[in-house]
Amino acid sequence: MLRLELYKIFRRPRTYISFAIITAITFVIQLAMLVDGSSFMDFALQGVGEQFDIQGNVLNGYLVTYLILQSLLIHIPLLVALVAGDALAGEANLGTLRLLLTKPVSRAKLVLVKFAGSLLYTLLLLIWLAVVGLGLSLILFGDGDMINLKSDAFVMLLRDDIMWRYMAAFGFAALAMTSVAALALLLSAFADNSIGPIISTMGIIVVLTILSNLELPLFNIIKPYLLTTHMIGWKGFFDDPVPYEAIQHSAIVLLAYTILFVAITVLYFNKKDIKS
Numbered sequence: 001m002l003r004l005e006l007y008k009i010f011r012r013p014r015t016y017i018s019f020a021i022i023t024a025i026t027f028v029i030q031l032a033m034l035v036d037g038s039s040f041m042d043f044a045l046q047g048v049g050e051q052f053d054i055q056g057n058v059l060n061g062y063l064v065t066y067l068i069l070q071s072l073l074i075h076i077p078l079l080v081a082l083v084a085g086d087a088l089a090g091e092a093n094l095g096t097l098r099l100l101l102t103k104p105v106s107r108a109k110l111v112l113v114k115f116a117g118s119l120l121y122t123l124l125l126l127i128w129l130a131v132v133g134l135g136l137s138l139i140l141f142g143d144g145d146m147i148n149l150k151s152d153a154f155v156m157l158l159r160d161d162i163m164w165r166y167m168a169a170f171g172f173a174a175l176a177m178t179s180v181a182a183l184a185l186l187l188s189a190f191a192d193n194s195i196g197p198i199i200s201t202m203g204i205i206v207v208l209t210i211l212s213n214l215e216l217p218l219f220n221i222i223k224p225y226l227l228t229t230h231m232i233g234w235k236g237f238f239d240d241p242v243p244y245e246a247i248q249h250s251a252i253v254l255l256a257y258t259i260l261f262v263a264i265t266v267l268y269f270n271k272k273d274i275k276s
Contacts, residue, residue, distance in 0.1 A: 001105065001109070001110075001113045002113055002116055002117060005113050005114060005116070005117035006117055006120060006121075008117075009083055009117055009118075009121055010121075012083075012086075014082050014083070014086075015082075015083060015121065017079075017082070018079035018080075018082060018083075018125055019125065019128055021079060022072060022076075022079070022125065022128060022129055022132065023128075023132055025068075025071065025072055025075075026068055026072070026129070026132045026133050026136070027132075029064070029067060029068050029071060030064060030068075030136065030137060030140055033059065033064050033067070033141070034140065034141075037059045037064075037141075038059065040059075041058055041059050057141075057142055057143070057144035058144065058145075058147060059141060060138075060141050060142050060143055060144035060145075060146065061134070061137035061138035061139070061140065061141040061142060061143055062137075062138075062143060062144070062146040062157075062159070062162050062166075063141075063146050063147060064137040064140075064141050065133050065134045065137045065138075065166065066146070066148065066238065068129075068133045068137070069129075069133065069169070069173075069234070072129060072133070073173055073176075073231075073232075073234065074209065076125065076126075076129070076173075076177060077177065077180040077201070077202075077205045077231075078201075078202045078205065079125065080118070080121075080122050080125070080177050080180045080181050080184065081180065081184040081197070081198050081201035081202055081205075082198060083117075083118055083121050083181075084115075084118035084121075084122075084180070084181040084182075084183075084184035084185050084188065084201075085184040085185075085187060085188050085194055085197035085198035085200075085201050086188065086194035086197070086198065087114040087115075087117065087118055087184075087185050087188050088111070088114060088185065088188040088189050088191075088269070089188040089189075089191040089192060089193055089194040089196065089197050090188075090194045092191070092192040092193075093192055093193050093194060107266075107269050107270050107272075108266045108269075108270060110269075111185070111189070111262070111265050111266050111269050112262075112266075114185060115181070115182065115185055115262055115265075118181040118184070118185060119178055119181060122174065122177045122178060122180075122181050123174055125177070126170055126173055126174050126177065129170075130166075130170055134166055143159050143162075144159055145157060145158050145159050146159070146162050146238075148238045148239075155238065155239060155240050156240075157238065157240060165237040165238055165242075166237075168234075168237045169234040169235075169237045169238070170234075172233055172234040172237070172247065172250075172251065173234050175251055175254050175255065175258075176230070176231040176233070176234070176254055178254075178258050179227060179231075179254045179255075179257045179258045179261070180201065180205065180227075180231075182257070182258045182261035182262050182265075183201055183204065183227070183257075183261050184197055184198070184201040185261070185262070185265055186261045186262075186264055186265045186268075187200050187201055189265045189268055189269045189272065190268070205227075205228065208226050208227055208228040208229075209228045211223070211226060211228075212226050212228045212229045212232075227253075227254070227257055229250075230249075230250035230251075230253045230254050231250075231254070233246070233247050233250030233251065233254075236250075
């Protein structure tokens with residue numbers, strides 16, 4: 001069933017649109033840094049350069065990859081929704097859902113197979129981002145110590161202490177995108193057309209992202225419970241020292257959301273009327 005699900009996913013043109021979008025945005029950022037990277041770094045370091053003597057290859061592949069991740073990991077949830085939101089609703093729209101349920105397979109297993117297919121697609125999407133983002137950036141810009149300029153801090157990471165941080169960040173991003181896939185799958189179970197779940201997932205993520213970024217007392221109360229608040233936990237791996245406790249808390253919240261979304265999907269789908 002999983003092989004069949006993966007075949008369905010990767011025979012659709014929309015699946016490859018996501019990979020093309022990631023490639024295009026990555027190339028645009030890399031090209032921009034190749035052309036105007038020196039000016040960008042002079043502007044970014046103008047305040048720091050007066051206090052510290054910064055030498056070496058500052059504009060390196062590690063820094064460019066960090067800029068790429070900041071730009072893309074906000075939008076990848078929307079790409080994940082293209083496939084996960086179509087998982088169940090697409091079958092209902094094509095009229096194949098009844099046919100699938102005539103097989104000696106429980107509805108719960110069908111939901112889990114759909115989730116597993118969406119999860120594998122998400123992992124492949126992030127692996128591709130690592131290849132074109134981190135791999136190609138290191139080829140184009142070389143390596144070196146990485147400067148992480150935050151709004152309230154200046155973090156210098158030595159080149160030998162960076163690669164593991166990216167591996168951990170991609171692992172955390174995979175967990176975050178998994179929760180988005182679970183959300184899209186849940187919405188897909190309630191619909192008979194894939195357009196609704198895809199747009200709804202995108203809308204929810206956009207609204208929650210806005211709420212997470214608004215510095216207002218009212219929203220500060222609900223921020224710790226928002227999915228998008230914890231999805232940016234990957235940035236913690238580029239702090240020194242690494243806030244492991246905060247990262248662990250965000251990972252637990254994301255995992256809890258994932259389990260909750262999948263559990264609700266199974267419970268609802270077990271009772272869903274597919275005859276009407």
